[in-house]
Amino acid sequence: MSVSVQAADFDLGAEMAALRAGRSDIGAVVSFSGLVREVTGGGGMTLEHYPGMTEAALAEIEAKACARWELLGSRIVHRFGALEPGAQIVLVIAAARHRAAAFEAAEFMMDYLKSRAPFWKKEGVGEASRWVDARDVDEDALKRWD
Amino acid sequence: MKVLYFAWLRERIGLPFEVVSTRADDVAGLVAELAARSEAHALAFSDMRAVRVALDQELSDMSAPLAGVAEVAFFPPMTGG
Numbered sequence: 001m002s003v004s005v006q007a008a009d010f011d012l013g014a015e016m017a018a019l020r021a022g023r024s025d026i027g028a029v030v031s032f033s034g035l036v037r038e039v040t041g042g043g044g045m046t047l048e049h050y051p052g053m054t055e056a057a058l059a060e061i062e063a064k065a066c067a068r069w070e071l072l073g074s075r076i077v078h079r080f081g082a083l084e085p086g087a088q089i090v091l092v093i094a095a096a097r098h099r100a101a102a103f104e105a106a107e108f109m110m111d112y113l114k115s116r117a118p119f120w121k122k123e124g125v126g127e128a129s130r131w132v133d134a135r136d137v138d139e140d141a142l143k144r145w146d
Numbered sequence: 147m148k149v150l151y152f153a154w155l156r157e158r159i160g161l162p163f164e165v166v167s168t169r170a171d172d173v174a175g176l177v178a179e180l181a182a183r184s185e186a187h188a189l190a191f192s193d194m195r196a197v198r199v200a201l202d203q204e205l206s207d208m209s210a211p212l213a214g215v216a217e218v219a220f221f222p223p224m225t226g227g
Contacts, residue, residue, distance in 0.1 A: 006176070048224075053203035053219070090227055114224075114227040117227075118224055119227075120224065121226075133223075
């Protein structure tokens with residue numbers, strides 16, 4: 001179990017290898033990577049966050065997933081700062097004995113990340129940039145875990 | 147008390163944070179005091195449906211008491227992931 005909030009890019013292969021290292025009890029690993037989509041008018045996005053609260057919120061989300069499913073490992077990496085189209089933004093990994101728990105835990109962590117971790121996306125560059133609105137569909141996605 | 151602003155609240159107010167002394171009992175009372183500080187503050191707090199609050203880095207709500215709180219943050223709904 002660990003979380004990182006960083007400006008630097010991450011390496012999915014290296015993260016996966018670190019989580020599996022020396023283990024033979026893991027039967028399933030699910031990973032999700034979120035990427036920057038190109039928006040109309042070009043430019044990538046800038047991610048602002050709340051240092052301190054962000055790390056605590058991610059750790060809490062991960063702990064909730066570990067309490068709900070029997071995970072054998074987990075990892076959350078979230079980037080901040082200026083990100084170009086195509087860049088990786090977020091990584092979630094869940095490892096378990098069987099795939100159902102790994103799939104569900106990865107989806108659960110992503111659903112919570114979307115609207116419970118203090119990040120704010122601004123799309124585009126200069127005058128044309130705009131803050132991304134929160135989407136009702138993201139809030140609704142949380143309800144299925146109640 | 148330290149008050150932090152993020153995203154468009156920070157841009158509208160023009161400050162990442164400010165240190166304020168307040169007589170408010172709860173978050174709503176603090177918002178009323180802050181909104182009276184300048185036109186920019188008033189604009190930032192004009193639609194409270196679009197504002198979320200954290201007290202000492204824990205998500206909270208507008209009716210929460212401020213007793214013992216050292217850090218208050220205001221921001222729009224979060225858009226991570």
